[in-house]
Amino acid sequence: MSTDATHEGAPGRRRGRARLDLRRLGRAALGGSGARGRLPDAIDHVAKVHRGHHPGADLDILRRAYLLAESSHRGQTRKSGEPYITHPLAVTLILAELGAETTTLTASLLHDTVEDTEVTLEQVRGQFGEEVRFLVDGVTKLEKVDYGAAAEPETFRKMLVATGNDVRVMSIKLADRLHNMRTLGVMRPEKQVRIAKVTRDVLIPLAERLGVQALKTELEDLVFAILHPDEYARTRELVTGHAAGLATLGTTAxxxxxVLREAGIAADVLVKQRHFVSVHRVRLKRGEVTGSDLGRLLVLVAEDADCYAVLGELHTCFTPFISEFKDFIATPKFNLYQSLHTAVAGPGGEPAQVLIRTHQMHKVAEAGVVALGNPYATPETPDATDGERVDPTRPGWLSRLLEWQRATPDPDTFWTSLRDELALDREITVFRADGGTIGLPAGASCVDAAYAQHGDGGHSCIGARVNGRLATLSTVLRDGDTLQLLMSRDSASGPSPDWLEHARTPAARIAIERWLASHPAGEPAPPVPLSPGRPCPPPRATAPAARWPVAVTADGADLAAASVRLAGCCTPVPPDEVTGFAVRGGAVTVHRAQCPAVHRMVASGREPVGVRWSSPEGGGARDYRVTLRAESFSRPHLLADLTEAIAAEGAAVISAAVEPPHEQRVRHTYTLQLPDAAQLPELMRAMRRVPGVYDVERAGRPVATAPL
Structure with a gap:
């Protein structure tokens, strides 16, 4: 959009200028097409605006597109009574002001011809080429919007399919909607409300995600006026009543x-006035509005480095509000937006918000993907259209939406997911431990991060480390967190139903629901080996109980014939340091020295009995029984994998218990029999190597379950 030398983006100014341009276009359209070969008067203004952004643009294709559109739509009128050609002309002017390239403007002039006239796509291809035909076809496939509730989901599904092939299709659609919203006053009030709600719920969020702020802000004000007329009128009065505040911002500018001139920094300093909805949000947040809330300072420079030089001068020469500083140059927003945000004290001490960006950043901030031109062109093939169409500028969120529409055949489910996605406020950046970043909405969990990073591969996530510490998948991430996702090597791994409770993003929810639907609860799953060709072995038979080689001593001498029992609370095995206590019947119970029960009995006055490990009779090894507890992240086949690891170390499973999962964590407790106590450390290490297991320790009490 063109800007004023002092104030930029004043509410209502664009709409007023648009009405004047529309009347001019209408008069020119009624006046005829002009002399052969000469640019028609109706598109003269469009051409001048377009040449301002693209000095070397070929205007002949625009002339020919206008002539075809005008002759095709001749005799058609809009509900306002104006010639229909004024609509594609107005849409094209909107795109020209945003800096759209010539191909987009050509398709914009023709965007209704195939749907509403006798013109065919073959004619468009023959006269204007495949690229224009492709764009016109994309817009045509959106069809006329039926604003009934049943039609909305399917209409916008088609819209996204078309957008996925070329973001310029959505650019034309957004400009089309803006012009329709500008002229919505001719509709019945109830239809105005219906159209405004769809615009609010879908088109405005899409405009924001495509980075087209100039369209988004005007659409917001138009919707605001229709859906909340009283609040709109009050906000308008506030803006009028605080007009002097803009003068104060002008003084600060x-x-x-x-200051920048003295520092030798070439910069343009403008006052960027807030639109009505932005002022309304400030009032709701703070309860009141001051003059400085009506606008922000916009500083435009040539290079990225100049942005930081400006920031340094502002923070040196003015009193900064450090809490307002944000760097969207180093970490751009998901919609391509880049800028430095800060605030400094103005003449009265009130904070003046400041945006610092290069001229190119400002162009992208206002026009988003429209400013990027043809995303498929290369220096070698500027008009390439054949082969696979891969859009390097397509935002990740758009790719996800396209994947969802393929994965969710039910239009209502897709509609709900679309609105949920568009309602998210993407605020946080999470740093991956292996490099790179993940953009997520505020409140997102590790579950969301898993699917954002791996797509359907997120099914195999079994845990996470957040800032170096183990964390559950339900952990809510914060801006700046460092995240390492722990993935299972088991390709059959999948999410559990309670993951849905922690999934905030539609991408995660849809993927989880799809997996759960294809894996009904209770469906037996085949055991998955840890390595190819190595099946999980069945549990080994229980070895017979053996006498434990513990010698009881008194005054340094061994007491033969003494009955010895190993305490079930700590299951000591050699070479554990042990101590004993006499119990009824003359027996001695042996505990690990660190067992809490030892401290309790000593504190109560019980006298310990000296015990030590003695060599087995005949020098042979004896079986040792021990209870181990494995802490792990929940995943399928974990019990089978742990059992395999235990068997591979020569241990027998006497009994096992698995506690119900809690926050994606599960505890397995095993009573095991080892042929040699010296094998225990290696057994515990082998259990820790099982994917998903993050700790193995000696248990405090053996499990009370039937033997396997």
């Missing part, structure tokens, strides 16, 4: 300009 002059001081900033002088």
């Amino acid at each position: 002059e001081r900033v300009q002088a």
